[in-house]
Amino acid sequence: MPAPPAAPQPLQILTPSGDLAADSPLPLARIKDLYRSMVAARAYDKKCSAMQRQGRLATYAQFEGQEAAQIGAVAALEPRDWVVATYRDAAAMWFHGYPWLNLILGRTGDERGGHAPAGVNVLPPSITVGAHMIHAVGLGWASLVRGDDAVAMTFFGDGATSEGDFHEAMNFAGVFRTPTVFVCQNNGWAISMPRERQTASATIAQKADAYGMAGVLVDGNDLLAVYAAAHEAVIRARAGEGATLIEAVTYRMGPHTTTDDAGRYRDADHLAEWAARDPLERVRRHLEANGEWTAEWQHGIEIGEAETVEAAVEEAEALPAFDAGDIFDGMFVDLPVALRRQRRAAEDGAG
């Protein structure tokens, strides 16, 4: 099978060595803030991996390497906007206001993790691959119906672009010009399936063309490039100019999840290559070069963020588990008679 045509170069603003290849879309202070958020996200990711090894969490899907793609994109949103993301997008969700507590609860296997605080417009993470993108289309569409200007941003992987629902979501967004920002994190893999075997198109970004939509290819490990692309997409969406597909080219540094053994299907070569493009390190270099970074500061934020995560873990683990009856209470606003009977039976250990 011949190789697909060579893909065009993704948009890059911050080079791996921390230099600006183009004007920065953000002031240094904001970049520093976002850097701190990426450090926080990585602390969470590491904590969850460790907890999973200790049997305190169910399966966990690491996002190491994808912090810039997630936080850079969400940084372009306002609180009234929506985030609709997946199991691997904890950084995106958290940055838009979904507490670590909720994320951890979800990972311990507790439905209460799905209850975002009031005012936080983040849906619980999508576990099914593909189905959630159209939800973001509907959320954005509601803005059109009501005449407000909230935008919906949805995150998904390269694998998700193969599902029929991706197509229907993109097509609806194109036809109805909904204020939707599609962020595909092409991290090279869908479990054991490499990106080249997922679709024969040279890039995912070019798929936008099939829907009369703008498509942008960006270096997903470049916080500033991701932000710039997302910012433009959000502005267009808010202005009624419709949706955008952003392909953020990145890499899944870990296995698919903590139960996956990536050694079965990929060799470690790529890892070193991608480690050199680490999304945090290049921002760190940029900050350092601009006199905004010291080792003590780094040490301080790492400890501070780890403590915040730790506190959330403690709170999650202290929460008493559901009683039998509680599993019924999320089903309807009012339990119908038949379910009330079942609830009673469950409490009594009967039926």
Added chain:
Amino acid sequence: MPAPPAAPQPLQILTPSGDLAADSPLPLARIKDLYRSMVAARAYDKKCSAMQRQGRLATYAQFEGQEAAQIGAVAALEPRDWVVATYRDAAAMWFHGYPWLNLILGRTGDERGGHAPAGVNVLPPSITVGAHMIHAVGLGWASLVRGDDAVAMTFFGDGATSEGDFHEAMNFAGVFRTPTVFVCQNNGWAISMPRERQTASATIAQKADAYGMAGVLVDGNDLLAVYAAAHEAVIRARAGEGATLIEAVTYRMGPHTTTDDAGRYRDADHLAEWAARDPLERVRRHLEANGEWTAEWQHGIEIGEAETVEAAVEEAEALPAFDAGDIFDGMFVDLPVALRRQRRAAEDGAG
């Protein structure tokens, strides 16, 4: 909403006035044969519309105007190839060997219509929109597994391109380079939905690009252009070079089906415009200009083909309807015990 970018000009070989705009891909004798087939198909179409009005058929979906798109494409196939088509593609199916009898039986509401004769590689028409294209991918894929060279050609409408299954079929065909020819008859409408509201992409042909596949835009009312595009696609498929998407731009001259009232959603303006591009008339002119057409010959084939259709109608209507027990017999190769019990009850009018 701004209009989508202007679509490129479709490939045309035979102009509406019957002149050649490029070399003909076919000898005159073959064109004459294909013309006769288009006349036959139109005779069938008219007969079915009449029968439906008389209450002798269930709903019927006319294909008037689309004869060239269907017969031109199938003309590029060999008998060992597959045709996987829809409710509106009787001309394509028949031309590949599916008898009028079967098509009429299907339309009277008789399952036996689905039983193509042995050796005829045509699936029963797809009634669901979208699901059947991936079947053609699987049929072609089987050739790859077995190392033979049968190709599968699938027909579908502009509306069908919105279904998720279109996307999955195109993507699989792209990734696995299956010998599949996708023929989209863009007839301007999906029931009441005009093509411009079905997708925001300028053409359907360009959607091929999203799958690393070749896409071709042709004048679907031009028998020779459709043939040429299909012929090339079949050659590529047989040579292991993968699938092609052909968009044949045509027009649905009738309502969606005999129960639809197109006057509710479109005005008649376009009809006159498209009548001037009639796919039969331009071939007729071409034949006449080349001394291959006379009014008597036309009269003769019209009568002959109408008689053939008539004979099939008579045979279909003479077939005794199913007994109660017969409705079970298509379900499994051997009826399981539970179904044998039900069959007996049905015969006895019990249960």
Added chain:
Amino acid sequence: MTERNIAQALNDALDVALADPSVVLLGEDVGRTGGVFRVSDGLQQRHGAARVIDTPVAESGIVGAAFGMAVAGLRPVAEIQFMGFSYPAYDQIVSHVARIRNRSRHRFTAPMVIRIPYGAGIGAAEHHSESTETIYAHTPGLKVVVPSTPYDAKGMLLAAVADPDPVIFLEPIRLYRAVKGEVPDGHYAVSLDEAELVADGTDVTLVGYGAMMREVRRTVEALAAEGVSAAAVDLRTLAPLDLDPVVASVERTGRCVVVHEAPRTGGLAGEIVASVQERALYSLRAPIERVTGWDTVVPLRRSEHHYVPTVERIVAAVHRTLEA
């Protein structure tokens, strides 16, 4: 009050519902041409193309987009053209629409209606005659309802739109224009969790819903003519099931026949029989009979009559219970 058939009653219900600016209708051909059954006739003209929306041909997209709208606080009413075309949307319905309330423990909800014409009997093409309500009734988190009269059609549709949880609203194709009745103008609601005893009797209890209610009602008459006194219950809501009137009646009659046109195996009649025997076994004087579609594909036009339950088949089943 206006005399309306079911299609007209539904059209009226949608028109009344659209007075609320958060209600939107979406689906294939629902707008410009008013839907294949004309149930939304005139509504796009009246309420605008932004709220009565013609969509591309993509059922999963329709349901998924409606879901997003509902989460955002709108009250979408999505139409699927025929039950057989709801299957491409199955994942959206069962994995997302039915679950968002539980997944978010009430933080997000999907107050939406999915209207689905269902059932056989009009000699339609394959996939146009499905009666697979079980697949939705078996899905925790969904309400599944089906009216059989114009009055219920309008009142239940308005209740469905107002319901804070998702409702699968089945419409009996065969009865759209076959049943007429007085329908109040303006707004009213019919409860979505109560079955209705539509005939009282002492010898046998008939249970049905939707399109089959016509056969059930006719069976009551046919039995009366031969001196058999039949009670009949219109379930109206299939999930959650209200079997109280059925059980109460069976305790009196000791005999029961459950009717649906869905395939036998795994159909809701099984559920009903199991629940009734749980609650009234000692009242039963004969096995509960089921009169249903067969475990076959719904036959096409020429053979459909071999499949759909008829008054004759129901009467025969009643006779079996009387003779047992």
Added chain:
Amino acid sequence: MTERNIAQALNDALDVALADPSVVLLGEDVGRTGGVFRVSDGLQQRHGAARVIDTPVAESGIVGAAFGMAVAGLRPVAEIQFMGFSYPAYDQIVSHVARIRNRSRHRFTAPMVIRIPYGAGIGAAEHHSESTETIYAHTPGLKVVVPSTPYDAKGMLLAAVADPDPVIFLEPIRLYRAVKGEVPDGHYAVSLDEAELVADGTDVTLVGYGAMMREVRRTVEALAAEGVSAAAVDLRTLAPLDLDPVVASVERTGRCVVVHEAPRTGGLAGEIVASVQERALYSLRAPIERVTGWDTVVPLRRSEHHYVPTVERIVAAVHRTLEA
């Protein structure tokens, strides 16, 4: 004979099946990495990437392509990673796979297997614990089977591959590695239309299938310890259902408890109860009891134990039938 667990028995069955060049395996991650449960471990290496095929993430595409292959005369075995991910393929399965034989009156057929790991109990994420076999068992034209032992797993999978009609082959996730047994090497087949009486007894008849058979077998032991003699039937095939051994046993015991982890309403227990009372009403000394999952979403890891039927719940139900 080799001692194997269920996952190993299935792996062996697929290896044996692949000796036939018309058999192909396809699905997400089935090849290179041997499937998320390693059921196809080593098979791509042994039989090549053209016949053990890693596909894009697209369930409808997997089933639809397998369907096309089957119509062309191959014998595809498609894998869906978890039952919750079979829903995007629902339309392909019910509208096409199940129907092509009838639609073409035997001219075209779909001799294919769809392997689907199912069931709760491993504390997985949402959608990974589904037990919605009803939606397939309710679909005319499908066979639906589920083994509970390594011996049956291999023999039934080989029978499914050889079957001229499509088979939904459910694999109990919880038992993949939990049950071991002697499994013959090479080819053998276990019938796809016979339930098996796995314990005989005189006081009560337990009916179960798949993962729940572990609880059922343990219940038989627990009851024996308290002097209650329980019979137990492993249905093995859910469509078509073979209830002969159940009816024969109930005629003796007069009591019956049906167990499944699927949600209660519309679950197959209803079907089984309805059929048993049709055939053995006068033998019943107590209402038939159902012990099932609840009408809720399967809870996540921390609360799953409140949902899945336990030996205690089954024993309690048996006591109710004994005291009735």
